[in-house]
Amino acid sequence: MGIIKAFESVLSIVLMVSVGAFLNYRHWFDDDKSNLLVDLVIKVSLPALMIYNMMSNFTKEELLNSGYGLVVPVISMAICYLISFAVAYIVGIDPSRRGAFRSMFFNSNTIFVGLPVNMALFGEKSLPYVLFYYVANTFFFWTLGVSEIRKDSTIYNEPDSSKSVFSIETLNKILSPPLIGLLIALFLILIGVRLPTFLLDTLKNLGGLTTPLSMIFIGITISAIKIQNIRFDKEVIALLIGRFIVGPATIILLSQIFYMPKLMRDVFVIQSAMPVMTNAAIISKAYGSDSEYVAIMIAMTTVLIMIVIPIYIYILSYI
Numbered sequence: 001m002g003i004i005k006a007f008e009s010v011l012s013i014v015l016m017v018s019v020g021a022f023l024n025y026r027h028w029f030d031d032d033k034s035n036l037l038v039d040l041v042i043k044v045s046l047p048a049l050m051i052y053n054m055m056s057n058f059t060k061e062e063l064l065n066s067g068y069g070l071v072v073p074v075i076s077m078a079i080c081y082l083i084s085f086a087v088a089y090i091v092g093i094d095p096s097r098r099g100a101f102r103s104m105f106f107n108s109n110t111i112f113v114g115l116p117v118n119m120a121l122f123g124e125k126s127l128p129y130v131l132f133y134y135v136a137n138t139f140f141f142w143t144l145g146v147s148e149i150r151k152d153s154t155i156y157n158e159p160d161s162s163k164s165v166f167s168i169e170t171l172n173k174i175l176s177p178p179l180i181g182l183l184i185a186l187f188l189i190l191i192g193v194r195l196p197t198f199l200l201d202t203l204k205n206l207g208g209l210t211t212p213l214s215m216i217f218i219g220i221t222i223s224a225i226k227i228q229n230i231r232f233d234k235e236v237i238a239l240l241i242g243r244f245i246v247g248p249a250t251i252i253l254l255s256q257i258f259y260m261p262k263l264m265r266d267v268f269v270i271q272s273a274m275p276v277m278t279n280a281a282i283i284s285k286a287y288g289s290d291s292e293y294v295a296i297m298i299a300m301t302t303v304l305i306m307i308v309i310p311i312y313i314y315i316l317s318y319i
Contacts, residue, residue, distance in 0.1 A: 012120055013116075013117060013120050013215060013306075013309070014306060016211070016212055016215035016219070017215050017216075017218050017219040017222065017306075018219060019215075019216055020215060020216035020219020020220045020222075020223070021219035021222055021223035022219070023216070023219075024219065024220040024223045024224065025223055029220050034220055037213050037216065037217045037220075038112075038217060040209065040213055041112065041209070041210055041214055041217070042111075042112070042177055042178060043177045044206060045206050045208075045209035045210040045213065046111065046115070046177070046178045046207070046210050047177045047178055047180065047181030047184075048181070048202075048203040048204075048206035048207045049127070049203070049204075049207025049208075049210050050127070050131065050178060050181040050182045050185055050207075051181050051184055051185045051188075051195075051203050052200055052203035052204045052207050053124055053127040053128070053207070054127075054128065054185035054186065054189065055185055055188060055189060055194075055195060055200065056200070057125065057127070057128055058128065058189055060189055060190055060192060063186065063189050063190070069128075069129060069132035069260075069264060070132050070135060070136055071258060072251065072254050072258055072260065072268060073133045073135075073136035073137065073251075073271075074136045074140075075250075075254060076247065076250040076251050076254055076268075077106050077136060077137065077140045079250050080105060080106035080242065080246055080247055080250060081102070081105075081106045081140070081144060083105070083106075083242070083246060084101070084102040084105035084106055084242065085102065087105065087238050087241075087242065088101055088102055088105075088238075091234050091235060091238045092234075093235055093238070094235070096152055096289075097290045097294075098151070098152065099148035099149050099150065099151035099152040099289070100149050100152055100280065100284055100289055100290060100293065100294050101235065101238075101239060102148045103141070103144075103146070103148040103149050103280060104239055104242075104243070104276045104277075104280055104294065104297055105239060105242035105243070105246075106140065106144075106145075106242070106247070107137060107140060107141045107145045107276070107277050107280070108243065108247065108271060108272060108273070108274035108275065108276070108277065109275045109276065109277045109278060110130070110133050110134045110138075110271050110274060110277075111178055112214055112217070112218075112278065113218060113274050113275055113302065113305070114130060114133070114134070114270070114271045114274040115127070115130050115134070115210065115211075115214070116210060116211035116214040116215055117270060117274070117305070117309065118130050118267050118270055118271070119210075119211055120211060121270065121309070121313065122263060122266065122267060125263065126263060126267045129263065129267040129268065130271065131182055132264075133267070133268055133272075134178070134179075134182075134271075135179065135182070137271070137277075138179060141277055141279065141280075145277075145280070145283075146283055149280065149283050149284050149287055149289055149294075150283075150287045150289075152284070152287070152289035152290065218302060221278075221298075221299065221302060222299065222302060222303055224299075236297070236300065239276075239297060239301075240301070240304065243273065243275070243276065243301055244273050244301075244304070244308050247272035247273060248269045248272045248273045248312060251265065251268045251269045251272050252265075252269060252319065265316075266316045269312055270309065270312060273305070273308055273309075273312055274301075274305065275298060275301035275302040275304075275305055276294070276297050276298045276301050276302075277298075278298055280294050280298065281294045281295045281298055
């Protein structure tokens with residue numbers, strides 16, 4: 001795939017994002033309507049899509065043989081987490097946002113951005129691999145990631161000792177509707193249940209909403225960015241290197257150690273290069289950390305993936 005093909009492969013993504021930005025510019029969306037898009041995707045279309053695609057693409061034997069797909073994302077994120085400590089020290093990240101920096105360094109937006117991007121690039125056959133990365137990423141974020149963000153509150157603000165990292169609330173966050181949809185699909189496959197055609201068709205049609213609604217929401221988010229708040233200092237550059245270079249590089253290196261089908265490797269690379277998780281801003285605000293800093297990084301990394309994706313598609317075609 002040449003560089004022209006690489007750009008063409010993300011053209012539909014850019015167009016859908018542009019629709020969201022244009023509609024927001026025309027004041028079609030306020031906070032409530034934007035939140036409705038999120039709820040529709042996270043609580044309705046995405047769980048339906050996961051159940052449909054898992055049950056359509058996997059038999060019990062294939063599922064059991066694909067379990068190793070979790071190993072590489074886990075190792076990659078663990079490596080990036082350790083690297084984030086060294087980078088934060090070398091760059092001299094402000095202590096009041098050092099934890100947020102480390103959390104954003106190794107966690108990516110694997111569902112709301114990663115899933116529709118991979119489906120647009122590789123089709124529905126990429127979904128199982130998207131889900132493997134998503135499971136590892138979700139666990140790391142709601143444990144180590146939240147723990148790091150929480151550390152900032154002891155410096156940036158007063159700590160909230162009433163909130164525990166390992167709690168029922170954390171478990172509820174990990175067991176999000178998309179993950180519950182995945183677990184339901186895994187259970188049905190393992191016990192050999194086959195859903196009736198009318199139900200599978202319903203799940204497929206609901207799941208089809210995921211990509212366009214997600215891209216429209218990304219467009220809304222990008223169009224709301226205040227240019228004056230964007231600056232490229234050493235902290236920002238260090239984080240961009242972590243998100244767009246270190247993460248994908250560890251996946252590529254690990255693919256030389258662990259056998260992975262090309263599609264799995266390509267999906268993992270794209271997933272590791274996705275923007276900062278939007279939940280990072282919510283958690284930062286909840287724990288009294290520097291949520292504005294996190295929000296700006298989410299916006300910046302979301303915009304820059306439009307440049308990063310074609311580059312990686314081009315690179316992956318030659319390795």
